Amino acid sequence: MSVNYPPASFIRRFAALIYDLLLAASIVVIAHLLLSVVLIIVAQSDVLNLEQYKEGLVGFLATYRSAHLLFLASTVAIFFMWFWTHGGQTLGMKAWRLRIQNDDGTPIHPRQAVVRVCFALGGLGNLLILVDWQNKRALQDRLSDSMVVTLPKGENGPLKRR
Helix, strand or coil: CCCCCCECCHHHHHHHHHHHHHHHHHHHHHHHHHHHHHHHHHHHCCCCCHHHCCCCHHHHHHHCHHHHHHHHHHHHHHHHHHHHHCCCCCHHHHHCCEEEECCCCCCCCHHHHHHHHHHCHHHHHHHHHHHCCCCCCCHHHHHHCCEEEECCHHHCCCCCCC
């Protein structure tokens, strides 16, 4: 299934990233809210004593800031990886007709999605496109052996697994 769609430009990737960052911010808020609710429920069941922290729940989260940030970052990473491995498009990518796929047009594997998340560097990996403008491959594309393509208007849909 070799499909020759053109590689995505830096501008399209950047625009999709802006859309997706808005979604990611919403996911962070929801994840933080859910974590807070769970911690309050646990504290009320006397499993966790929040009174020992100067400012209660806020003090607890400040004390365990690294774990809290790791939880929020993991939530966002899982969001991206799930969309990339289930159709190849986040909502921002769908709006800009972009899709992540292997060179042969097949969906990426979860291992490739992990590599993409680790080496995207919060979007900075896309700056490599400005240097290598002919191939239009970002750092995460090269290291995950995948590519982001621009889809024609009529074909803006998810990839199906064979």
